[in-house]
Amino acid sequence: MKKLTALMGALVLAAVVGTGLAQATVQNGAMAPDFTLKDSNGNTHSLSDFKGKYVVLEWVNFDCPFVKKHYVPGNMQALQKDLTAKGVVWLSINSSAPGKQGSYSPSEVNQIMENSSAMPTAYLFDSDGKVGKQYGAKTTPHMFVVDPEGMLAYQGAIDSIPSFDSADIPKARNYVTAAIDNLMSGEPVADAATTPYGCSVKY
Amino acid sequence: MNFFKRNRIARLIACMILLLGFGVSSAPAQTEPVRQANTEVELIPQFLSLSRGQEFWVGVRFTPDPDWHTYWRNPGDSGLPPSVDWQFPPGFTVEEVVWPRPHRILAGPLVTFGYDGETFLLFRIRSPTDVFPTDEIPLTARVKWLTCQEICIPGTASFSWTFAxxxxxxxxNPRFLKYHKKHREQYPFHEDVNAIRAYDRGPVWEIVYRPSQFVPGMDQVQFYPYDADIVDYQAMHEFTVKDGVYSVRIKKAETADEGSIQRLEGLLVFDKEGYPPLRPVRIDVALEKSEMEFGSRPITGLSSLWGAMVFAFIGGLILNLMPCVLPVLSIKVLSLIEKSKHGDDKIFGSGVMFTFGVVVSFWVLAGVMLGLRFAGQQIGWGFQFQSPYFIVFMAVLFFCLALNLFGLFEIGTGLTRVKASDNSFMNGVLATIVATPCTAPFMGSAIGYVLTKPPVYTVIVFTALGFGMAAPYLLLTKYPRFLRAVPKPGPWMAHLKQFLGFVLMAVVVWLCWVLSLQNGALSVILLLGGLLILGLGCWVYAVSRKGPVMLVVAALIGLAGLYTACLAAATPEAAAEEGIVWEPYDEEKLLAYLKTDRPVFLDFTAAWCLSCQVNDRTVFQDKRVAARFRELDVIAVKADWTNHDPKITRAVNGYGKNSIPFYVLYPRDKVKEYIMLPELITPGIVLNALEKYAVDP
Structure with a gap:
């Protein structure tokens, strides 16, 4: 009887835990999930390679009007240049499935980046959408900031005005620079989670 | 009726003016519709002339091309609502924007809210009360919007209008009347303030709504929140209707910042397939914190820790009367009566161990629930019953206990070697486990509420619950003189045991019913078969105590029974009557089907293929599609590529493909060629294809 009861207790636990399986999203203050992806030059990068540095993750799709809003006037590139000069690592991640909008070959991506003077540390391919779904990336752009300890410090929109109009950029508060400024001066991040806006990620 | 006639003529004239392209007299600067970003957009004011201090509407019409959509004010996971920049003379103000009811639009794993057809967005504008400086009022509006299919295209258009x-x-303006009339039922309405209440209930928001005009039979409900990060867009809502009152439970967003959410604002939309849509109900209510069951007023005392402890203790006491627990505890009391003959000290010890067993089990449950909660899961008490494995496990447990009570086999003798106190501890654990079916319906939301509190609070309340449940037993062991009120041990005890066995069997019947709802009739048969074999095993065990060989045989039979019972939990739901009945892919069978005059539909799919699953959910579970499949007597064949299968690989390549999903339709007349449907399908695409190729010529 004792053994039987113990066995059944284990079964209850198994049943209880079994119901707990669902999709994962990331939470601020928790470890950002590690990943390993190939970049447009064929090199592999892991998030854990950048421990000790601030890392910005940018979900990107060059054909999305909301991404164009920030790339056509050079806003995103300026941000990339500015932050990488401060030692921040900038990873652009593309989760478009093959054949879907925004899915380009590595050489095409390099061409686009050269033409637009984009300066991320690396442009990573996540064609099976695994990393995107792990982070709960919903839109392009969808931004994440990871601190030097590997904890997630910011997730959400690029800035405070959800629109596809570049004219709104100067009026908006850029949440990513704000978060990194906060972090670098040792303050808590003022807006640590915002609602991202943009096109759907083309999983 | 004169009005109608005049109206018609006016409309006709307006149309003619439009067609001829004249800008005329009373309505100068007529604004043409603009076509851009796969959408036709038009600005349509309610009036052609204005006076001072007047309120009027201006409508903006969006008509996207088929399969394209625009967005609602909260676009959901992605997208952007349209916006309008107004330019008026000073003094004009925009008072209100009215959005028609949106729809849920799925984009892969994401959920968005928008419109896949024409919408007419309304702006309420007020003119100033002071004298107008000119005799013409110009109005300029810059409209920005986003139209998406899978990809998105932005649009911008400027409109100008001059009012006399x-x-x-x-x-x-007859044109305004036309579109307003057409979309009238899409606009939200306000109910009486007392008709709607909203509660924060741990993992869910609950809206309780008593409609002023109750329309029975609504079977779908959707809450569209104004703000982001409040509601989990993926989860479908649970809802119940009782005495004309809807109770809708909406899963909170994982990112919901509960502290800052004081109100629920949005639209509540009720639907029934085949019925005209009901107008959406505008929700704008303050959230009430509530810990009691639905329908009762919140009791303030419960919000204090002491109050919660008292209630939990009483709840624990009541648990003893539940049909699940009563038999187990009665056995314990009966054994107590027998033991009381030997001496008082010992039985108090066993009472303490029993209490300990109960409380520890409640701690384990509290720990598991808190653990799941910290892992980001939103669960309520009773969630265990969503798992068929748990149902099967409970049925097996109750069945064996019942057989034991009937006297088919004894389990006591093996335990006499163990110290009595240990035995009591395990009895406490057992009592807690068997109590769960009864705690679920009675204490669900109370425990759900407790879980939203700090962990210490949860542990304390669970402890009180455990003590409450063990209290009567502890008292009896402390003061055994109460036992004297019970008749002396005798044959009546065996009879009572046997009777309680029937109570447990009744619980097994109930569990079978729950399982039948979850997994269908076949699973119940498997479960009953498993129980039969298990019973046989128990019997072999009973008659073969001494021989180790027979013990092994008993164990083997028992395991076979358990295995069969577990199959019951794993059995997927049998195809519902109205669903499409799929046949697994088989080359030879397919060849045979192709010689018949029935249409054949092939679905190349896999569990790991996301778009396959999206298509399956949106198209093949669509009632219209399933009905058409039946009407046309289509043979539906599913080639499941989830596991490697060289035959299916061959078939995929045979159709000139190397990836899935894709769909093949063989027409009724097999002389004609088969057609292939694209990767992303809609009910419309499939129905059209069926109409074209599967209907008799």
């Missing part, structure tokens, strides 16, 4: 100033009653 007149102190006479304003001249209505």
């Amino acid at each position: 100033v007149s102190d006479a009653s304003p001249a209505p």
Whole structure:
């Protein structure tokens, strides 16, 4: 009887835990999930390679009007240049499935980046959408900031005005620079989670 | 009726003016519709002339091309609502924007809210009360919007309109009336303030709504929140209707910042397939914190820790009367009566161990639930019953206990070697486990509420619950003189045991019913078969105590029974009557089917293929599609590529493909060629294809 009861207790636990399986999203203050992806030059990068540095993750799709809003006037590139000069690592991640909008070959991506003077540390391919779904990336752009300890410090929109109009950029508060400024001066991040806006990620 | 006639003529004239392209007299600067970003957009004011201090509407019509959509004010996971920048003379104000009811639009794993057809967005504008400086009022509006299919295209258009100033009653614009009338049922309405209440209930928001005009039979409900990060867009809502009152439970967003959410604002939409849509109900209510079951008023005492402890203790006491627990505890009391003959000290010890067993089990449950909660899961008490494995496990447990009570086999003798106190501890654990079916319906939301509190609070309340449940037993062991009130041990005890066995069997019947709802009839048969084999095993065990060989045989039979019972939990739901009945892919069978005059539909799919699953959910579970499949007597064949299968690989390549999903339709007349459907399908695409190729010529 004792053994039987113990066995059944284990079964209850198994049943209880079994119901707990669902999709994962990331939470601020928790470890950002590690990943390993190939970049447009064929090199592999892991998030854990950048421990000790601030890392910005940018979900990107060059054909999305909301991404164009920030790339056509050079806003995103300026941000990339500015932050990488401060030692921040900038990873652009593309989760478009093959054949879907925004899915380009590595050489095409390099061409686009050269033409637009984009300066991320690396442009990573996540064609099976695994990393995107792990982070709960919903839109392009969808931004994440990871601190030097590997904890997630910011997730959400690029800035405070959800629109596809570049004219709104100067009026908006850029949440990513704000978060990194906060972090670098040792303050808590003022807006640590915002609602991202943009096109759907083309999983 | 004169009005209608006049109206018609006016409309006709307006149309003619439009067609001829004249800008005329009373309505100068007529604004043409603009076509851009796969959408036709038009600005349509309610009146052609204006007076001072007047309120009027301006409508903006969006008509996207088929399969394209625009967005609602909260676009959901992605997208952007349209916006309008107004330019008026000073003094004009925009008072309100009215959004028609949106729809849920799925984009892969994401959920968005928008419109896949024409919408007419309304802006309420007020003119100033002071004298107008000119006799013409110009209005300019810059409209920005986003149209998406899978990809998105932004659009921007400027409209200008000039109103004549007149102190006479304003001249209505027939075009506005036309679109307003067409979309009238789409606009939200306000209910009486007392008709709607909203509660924060741990993992869910609950809206309780008593409609002023109850329309029975609504079977779908959707809450569209104004703000992001409040509601989990993926989860479908649970809802119940009782005495004309809807109770809708909406899963909170994982990112919901509960502290800052004080109100629920949005639209509540009820639907029934085949019925005209009901107008959406505007929700704008303050959230009430509530810990009691639905329908009862919140009791303030419960919000204090002491109050919660007292209630939990009483709840624990009541648990003893539940049909699940009563038999187990009665056995314990019966054994107590027998033991009381030997001496008082010992039985108090066993009472303490029993209490300990109960409380520890409640701690384990509290720990598991808190653990799941910290892992980001939103669960309520009773969630265990969503798992068929748990149902099967409970049925097996109750069945064996019942057989034991009937006297088919004894389990006591093996335990006499163990110290009595240990035995009591395990009895406490057992009592807690068997109590769960009864705690679920009675204590669900109370425990759900407790889980939203700090962990210490949860542990304390669970402890009180455990003590409450063990209290009567502890008292009896402390003061055994109460036992004297019970008749002396005798044959009546065996009879009572046997009777309680029937109570447990009744619980097994109930569990079978729950399982039948979850997994269908076949699973119940498997479960009953498993129980039969298990019973046989128990019997072999009973008659073969001494021989180790027979013990092994008993164990083997028992395991076979358990295995069969577990199959019951794993059995997927049998195809519902109205669903499509799929046949697994088989080359030879397919060849045979292709010789018949029935249409054949092939679905190449896999569990790991996301778009396959999206298509399956949106198209093949669509009732219209399933009905058409039945009407046309289509043979539906599913080639499941989840596991490697060289035959299916061959078939995929045979159709000139190397990836899935894709769909093949063989027409009724097999002389004609088969057609292939694209990767992303809609009910419309499939129905059209069926109409074209599967209907008799």
